[in-house]
Amino acid sequence: MEVIKDSYKLYQGDCLEVMDELIKDDVKVDMILTDPPYGINLTPQRENGKFKNTKVINDNNLCWLPKFVNQIYALTKNTAIIFCAWQNIDKFKIELEKKFTIKNILVWNKDWFGMGNNYRPNYELILLCCKTNITTKSKNKSNILTYRRIPPQKLKHSCEKPVGLLEDLIYELTDEDDIVLDSFMGSGSTGVACLNTNRKFIGIELDENYFNIACDRLENPMYEQNQNKINDRQKTLF
Numbered sequence: 001m002e003v004i005k006d007s008y009k010l011y012q013g014d015c016l017e018v019m020d021e022l023i024k025d026d027v028k029v030d031m032i033l034t035d036p037p038y039g040i041n042l043t044p045q046r047e048n049g050k051f052k053n054t055k056v057i058n059d060n061n062l063c064w065l066p067k068f069v070n071q072i073y074a075l076t077k078n079t080a081i082i083f084c085a086w087q088n089i090d091k092f093k094i095e096l097e098k099k100f101t102i103k104n105i106l107v108w109n110k111d112w113f114g115m116g117n118n119y120r121p122n123y124e125l126i127l128l129c130c131k132t133n134i135t136t137k138s139k140n141k142s143n144i145l146t147y148r149r150i151p152p153q154k155l156k157h158s159c160e161k162p163v164g165l166l167e168d169l170i171y172e173l174t175d176e177d178d179i180v181l182d183s184f185m186g187s188g189s190t191g192v193a194c195l196n197t198n199r200k201f202i203g204i205e206l207d208e209n210y211f212n213i214a215c216d217r218l219e220n221p222m223y224e225q226n227q228n229k230i231n232d233r234q235k236t237l238f
C-alpha cells in the first residue's frame with residue numbers, strides 16, 4: 001500500500017523490498033534517518049503496560065542488516081543516521097563501516113528513567129554516518145542530545161522517539177525541501193519532524209497498525225494535540 005502526498009510518500013511493506021524498488025527508480029535522498037529493530041528481542045516495558053506481548057517485528061535477528069546497509073548507501077547522497085542499542089553497536093558499526101565513515105556516535109539522553117533496578121536504561125546510541133563529510137548548522141553541538149522520553153501513557157509505539165530529538169537531527173544535517181527517508185518508520189515520528197521542519201519525507205513500515213498510525217499523524221496536523229487531550233482525559237478517569 002502507498003500513500004502519496006506533496007511532501008511525503010508512505011509505503012506499507014518490507015523496507016528491503018521497497019528500497020529495491022526505489023533504487024531501481026533511481027531515487028536519491030538527502031539523508032536516511034531511521035530507528036531499526038535493535039536485534040535484542042525487546043520485551044515490552046512492563047507487565048501491565050499497553051505494549052504487553054507486542055514484540056517489534058524483526059527484533060529477534062539482524063539478518064537484514066548487510067542488505068539494509070548496501071541499500072541505504074545506494075539511496076543516500078551522503079548522510080545516514082541510525083539509532084542503535086548498546087548490545088549490538090559492534091555489529092552495526094562493523095557492517096556500516098564497510099560502506100560509510102562513522103563520524104560520531106551520539107547519545108540520546110532520555111533524561112528520565114522511572115523506577116526499577118539499578119543501571120536502568122537512560123540513553124540510546126545514534127550512529128552518525130556519511131560518505132564524505134558532515135556539516136551542522138550550529139557551531140557548538142555536544143554529542144549528547146537531551147530530550148525527555150515520551151511518558152508511557154502517551155506512547156503510540158513501544159520504541160517511539162521524541163519528535164523534538166528528530167527535528168534537532170534533521171535541522172542540523174539537512175536543508176529545507178531536502179528529502180529524508182525512514183525505512184523503519186514505526187508510528188511516523190520522523191515524518192512528523194520532517195513536516196515540522198519543511199523537509200520532504202519517505203517512510204516505510206511493515207506493521208499495518210503502525211503504518212495506519214503514521215498515516216493519521218501525517219495526514220492530520222491536529223493528531224498529536226488530540227491524542228494528548230485523550231490521554232489527559234484518560235488519566236483523570238483512571
Ligand SMILES: C[S@@+](CC[C@H](N)C(=O)[O-])C[C@H]1O[C@@H](n2cnc3c(N)ncnc32)[C@H](O)[C@@H]1O
Nearest residue numbers: 014015035058157159160161184186187189206
Ligand atoms: C524501533 S521501531 C521504530 C519506531 C519509530 N522510531 C517511532 O518513533 O515510532 C522499528 C520499526 O520497524 C518495523 N519493521 C521491522 N522490520 C521491518 C521491515 N523489514 N520493513 C519495514 N519495517 C520494519 C517494525 O514494525 C517497527 O515498527
